[in-house]
Amino acid sequence: MIAPDARGTISIDAARCKGCELCIPACPPGVLRMSNQRNEKGFLVPEVLEGCTGCTACQLVCPDYVFEVFQFRKIKAEG
Amino acid sequence: MIAPDARGTISIDAARCKGCELCIPACPPGVLRMSNQRNEKGFLVPEVLEGCTGCTACQLVCPDYVFEVFQFRKIKAEG
Amino acid sequence: MEETTIVIAGIGGQGVQLLSKVLAGAALAEGRHVMLAAEYGGEMRGGRSFASVVIGAERLRSLPVIERADIAIVLHEKFWEESAHLLRPGGLAFVETAFFDAVVEKTGQSDPPYRFAAFDGYDCAREAKSAMGAGLAMLGGLCAHAGLARTDSLVSVMTEITPPYRRQHVATNEAAIRIGAARAPRLASLESAA
Amino acid sequence: MEETTIVIAGIGGQGVQLLSKVLAGAALAEGRHVMLAAEYGGEMRGGRSFASVVIGAERLRSLPVIERADIAIVLHEKFWEESAHLLRPGGLAFVETAFFDAVVEKTGQSDPPYRFAAFDGYDCAREAKSAMGAGLAMLGGLCAHAGLARTDSLVSVMTEITPPYRRQHVATNEAAIRIGAARAPRLASLESAA
């Protein structure tokens, strides 16, 4: 399911989200958008589309520490 | 006793003087100097020599409000 | 009892505070003495929101921290226990239909000491096309049923206290109150069902 | 009496405070207990300057605001009344000669309850070439007479407490103390003259 040229991804700890939407415009490739799902606190939470670059912008601006960011790196053959 | 070309004079309320000597260098024509006389408070007080211009400098700098300054003006014929 | 005490509980965002003000204001407009105590933990959504309203004909004797309520308006199952704790034996629990079962279940006693009534505020709100109107509808229904204040008084206080930037909701809110009030007669049957 | 109380009074600039410190310090150096209370109204010349020194062999009982003095050192006629008020019957008024007559006159009683002694501190100071040494000379004279402290103790305390920027006065001050002390034997006669 992951595109072979994918550069990164994020995990979203939706339970912590307070639906402020600050992450949406922060994402340079624009792959975040608000979903229709509400978390336990009653807030709409974001979802990520394909194309995340692992740039950490969302993580940086999120006041509720929702995002974990990963970059995909080539596996090097080990000595 | 007053020179005919005298331009001004001062009165010195020596009782108030605290002997700080600030007036001495303040006098542009240099006609003030400390006398040998002490006032009731025990301070040496200044005295004025001839040549006062009535410029008010001494009055301006004296912290103890000792000087009153007068200028001599021609008496104009009245009526 | 000369003084009637109503508690309103729900979660942040359900309009508990608006409801309490509308109720108290309407009773005041009708010449009653009122007292309103609000408690809410900041502006956070999903947090506890609670209010008590005391209405009486004379200068009130009730304490500002109420000890016992005659009526509980239950907008959400969360925090119901607190209202239950306050409700006097024989008091009325007026519960949003959506949470009715959960509330009854939580009550847990085989023979609960209160009277229960379910009221479908959400349905009224839908009918009124009012996004936030469920609570107002319940209030309309309750007042029509229990005679706490006239529907017109509720509507006019709601209109009066709506801030300028919320003016667009006045019409739908009014509709919610009136639809709720209109459904009050059905209440009696529901009540006895509990 | 186990404790001796000396009051020193004069006008600002006469060195009252220095005198009191030298006296107290010298007594301390000799193993006595001392207490010194100073009062002066700011740095202004001509104002009242007053100090009291209590000296005793044991931990002192005297109060810090003294009630009675055994000896009054009178540097100036001004403020004499205050010292007179404190001086006990039979106490010693040790007066700068220059003000002796004025002081006696102010006392005014035909039979004053104190013993008077005049001492020419100004003359000693002249001899010592010490501008401000009159008071120190009196102190030297008094101590030699009354045995409050040894001359050497006075000199060494004076030397110790003179601040760096006044070092040039140490030698003449010492001279003043010693000259005063040397004249002490003459005191007895003066004293009886009063």
Added chain:
Amino acid sequence: MSTTDIEAPPGKRAVRVGHAAPPLMQTEEHHLCPGCGHPVGVRMILEVLEELGVVDRSICVAGHGCYATFTATIDIETILTLHGRAPATATGVKRMLPDSIVWTMQGDGDMVSEGLAEIMHTAARGERLTAILLNNGVFGDTGGQMTAMSVVGQRTKNTLEGRDPGNHGFPIPVADIISRFPGAAFVARGSVHNAAEATKTKRLIRRAFEHQIAGSGFAFVEVLTMCPTGWFVPTAGGPDYLSTALEPVYPLGILREVER
């Protein structure tokens, strides 16, 4: 979440480049409002302390404001001191422990309203501290009233018609003032209203701590943060309000830096 749980494209592996929760937080939960800018600022401070390797000699002295909630959750020794007085308290700490890394955390209300004397005197003394100002131009914690840094025209609960300079005067740009103090080694202003500025701001904070480590003088970073609640704007509108209302009054950048 462990990196091995992350599905990676063939031949690649997932490398974590950013933790959700900042390091040194005893819990990630906090009760600040949606869209609040403070948590972003606090995250950066903690990351910098970790990166500089000074955690085990770090002491935070905090004032009172919404950010103070973090005093109970950051895993840094903390004094929650009296409103406005953090610089003075921190001075006492630093003077007793010259090798420790002492930093203050204050809001605009805490620092520039109640505590103006303390911050100015401490800066003038050149106290070797790092002072962080989280400036949202409002008393957030008490519900949104005017502070000494609220901007002209700003609507608050006690300036309902907007801050009118004829009546309420003008805001005090404390960083600009301190930037002219010889005792100050580093003075800068950043913002957290977007990722680019947040990144720059973290660098400023780092510099401020480096100055403390070097002992070069007082180091000060003002961070503009969003307070949608106290500004009465939607959460998503916070960054825009910040950049149009606050930033023109409080321009971003380094205001002073001496050699370390």
Added chain:
Amino acid sequence: MSTTDIEAPPGKRAVRVGHAAPPLMQTEEHHLCPGCGHPVGVRMILEVLEELGVVDRSICVAGHGCYATFTATIDIETILTLHGRAPATATGVKRMLPDSIVWTMQGDGDMVSEGLAEIMHTAARGERLTAILLNNGVFGDTGGQMTAMSVVGQRTKNTLEGRDPGNHGFPIPVADIISRFPGAAFVARGSVHNAAEATKTKRLIRRAFEHQIAGSGFAFVEVLTMCPTGWFVPTAGGPDYLSTALEPVYPLGILREVER
């Protein structure tokens, strides 16, 4: 002394051009030290009030310092308020009596040590007052200790070795700070250490009151004054100490003026 008592040269008469005691003094006596600069500053204020014809609507709010002795002798309604708080007290007075002429008189210790917050907040508010600072760089009244305006190297009773910036920091040039405040209409610094500067300073004070009369904003004049006692210099050396130690740190002149 009456002018007729003065002997004049033939054909001339004596005209009084300066009163010994300033006007509006209930007594000319004061107990300030020989060579103190404060009385010179106070004289000028009183002369200006008289010249501007605003005496009967003048109210002075004074702080605590040696100058406060004049609160009991100037014939101007006076509040001797708490140490450091004159600007706040004066604000209350002025807001209740907008047509009155309200001026504060503070020293550097009163204004910049104890009262830094008050003066800054009041200036930022653009309060329509005239604030006078009599700056001698020392707490004169308590016997000569360091203030927030004592200059580097200055010897005081609690900086016996001189103010060491590494320990005691740097002085705060409050007028320069306020001169950048939009609420301030007029900010200037003068001195009384010689007749020429005193003359200029009086003009500055006059301007500051004219701004209040025009209602153009906060008006501030700092006056450098001698404190030979607190500087531990001979009285005659006061002016020299002022011009060599203080003036370089606090240069004279108009720092800000807006249109009235």
Added chain:
Amino acid sequence: MAMKLLEGSEAMAEAAIAAGLRFYSGYPMSPSTNLLEAMANKVPQSGGVCINADTEIEGIMMALGAAATGNRAATGSTGGGCALMQEAIAEAAISETPLVVFTIGRAQQDYRQATKGGGWGDYNTIVLAPKDVPEAVEHVQTLFHLADKYRCVGILLADNIIARTQVSVDVAPMTFGPLPDKEEWKLDGSSSGTGKAKFHWSWGVGKYNTRKPGGVNGHWNRVADKFRHIAETETRWEEAYCEDAELVVVAFGTAGKFVEYVVSEMREAGTKVGYFRPITLWPFPGEALARATAGARRVAVFELNAGQMIEDVTRFVDRGKVSAIGGISSDEDGLNIGRMMAAGEVRRRIADALKEVQQ
């Protein structure tokens, strides 16, 4: 009679305006913030001035300046903020500046601060502690009157419950007796240059031309005598059922309202219990308390703190007879009044005290 639904804070602000308040200046601190907001919105509408002070000290010093012009002025905060005002409260009291300070307390841990003060010198402040919003509306007006009557500082000691509860209330302006003229001391500049310029200072010594006899001691003694007079004449309290009570419960403010409620209920059930509510916390109605409790076997003090008012109680009631039945009671947010301010809790504690008596 025009009843309005007002939050306590709004009601107090309207009462202050009804009393002629012309100046308010305050700094936010829960739970006094709502009062500041109400003042900021209402005072300018009434033609007065409200300043958002930048510190509590500035707030009270501005108010002091405004009051020195003869206008009615006030400031307010909660205990923490009022701690910063102590120097200024003493200054106002001793300089005889009429001033009202609203202390919207947290629980009842401000009793000692309000009644004893932390300023320097010999002064007191009249402290009124209303039991609810309608009484607060009266107290605010009374306090402005008393402050002017005695040229002193009046403190309104309320709490979160009073400040935040909304009630139907009629803020009717009250009328009081005539007041002394302020001409003698109020400043407006007009005495400047007359040779007798007015002088406002806590040392009260007058200017050179108007030196007051007795100097500073004379002034301070006059002020102290005034406070002695107030202490004798201005005590206020409410008591009920004390004549034959075996137990008298003493409580003030909101706690007093709870005690009144519970004790009345118990009396209806025949229990020999009475209550005494000091309304003026200073002057403390000690003689009245001594009389009211003369016949009681036990006097129980219910206050929401670790024991503050009880020290005043024991000045007038034998300490062997007095016990504390309150205690520290705070919410986790420190603002509110905690679990102890509940009728059930009060009932239980009074019942326990009664048991002891009856043993």
Added chain:
Amino acid sequence: MAMKLLEGSEAMAEAAIAAGLRFYSGYPMSPSTNLLEAMANKVPQSGGVCINADTEIEGIMMALGAAATGNRAATGSTGGGCALMQEAIAEAAISETPLVVFTIGRAQQDYRQATKGGGWGDYNTIVLAPKDVPEAVEHVQTLFHLADKYRCVGILLADNIIARTQVSVDVAPMTFGPLPDKEEWKLDGSSSGTGKAKFHWSWGVGKYNTRKPGGVNGHWNRVADKFRHIAETETRWEEAYCEDAELVVVAFGTAGKFVEYVVSEMREAGTKVGYFRPITLWPFPGEALARATAGARRVAVFELNAGQMIEDVTRFVDRGKVSAIGGISSDEDGLNIGRMMAAGEVRRRIADALKEVQQ
């Protein structure tokens, strides 16, 4: 034994250093200025830090920060300056920060401030009032010990006479019993990053990982209990000739020394008079006073104020038996102790009180 001639202020500074003071920060105000100067000159020489604070608030807040690191720290001023410290004193007391505050009072008009405080909340401060310089030297050291022992604030209440009188005195370091370890709470950064970072705050609730049971109420109750314990165990006083005295004179501080002097003199003359001097003003030695005055017909309080300590006296002695024989007594400069602090005056006032008794 090394006697030096020291001014009281110098002696107190040396005593503080002997007790291990590492930090002082203060702001000048007569008559406390000399103490600041002595500290500024002596503390750095001893390897400690003295900062010339720019305000009293900064002074105490710096000292609080220094104390939070476990070092002995102090600040000082006179009543007016200490009024500004009230919020901070409460904070230190409730956050359990050991701190010493020197209040070099003007006359004795600071009693109420020192003993009751103007801060917010339920706290007390141990107040020692020396009668003279040698006792002040002991009290200073004792106070640092007690502040550490109980993690509380200690106030040394002295006056102009003690601060300015020069006496021959031996500042010998005193030894006290062992003290609790400060490791648990003192800050040095080393707990940061361990998951259990320390947290210093007056609400005492702990951090997320180290939450204290009972929350803020729990902490405040623990603190209140601690103060109750101190009140029971740490009272100090001096009394003489009380057993058979018809009149007992109560006085503190320098006034106590005068009373001691005069009463001893009168006793020698056979008069049945005794004296009682509270040494700890808080905790007030009330039980001891009650015992000491049980047989007396009259208890006269000599204090140089309008009546402050007398309120504490009447908590323990029937107010019908108590009278005030002191009063406001100030010089024109407000600093000193006025005409009333003179043996003759004291003698006259005690004699008058005796006459009343004997009627």
